Amino acid sequence: MTKPAAPKRHLPTSPxxxxxxxxxxxxxxxxxxxxxxxxxGRVIGIEDGLAxxxxxxxxxxxxxxxxxxxxxxxxH
Numbered sequence: 703m704t705k706p707a708a709p710k711r712h713l714p715t716s717p718x719x720x721x722x723x724x725x726x727x728x729x730x731x732x733x734x735x736x737x738x739x740x741x742x743g744r745v746i747g748i749e750d751g752l753a754x755x756x757x758x759x760x761x762x763x764x765x766x767x768x769x770x771x772x773x774x775x776x777x778h
Contacts, residue, residue: 727769729754737763738771 712720729735733745740758747755753766765772 726767727772727774729769729774734775735772736775737765742775 712718729745729748731745731748735743735745735756737743737756737758740756740761740763743756743758743763745754746757746762749755749764751767753764754769754772755762755764756772
């Protein structure tokens, strides 16, 4: 079994443009979110930069940063 390749770091002396890095996701208590595994939920707690606690109706889950499977819903 092979390991996934580590992302290559950008050298400051490189003549090529640095790759765009996604902005870190930020959530606030009360934000409505969707999660790839758990579905729709609402943020009910925040652990500063470490994790968020989300109520998905049937379950409450602690979702750790970087929240790759979770997105905030707009217009709530």
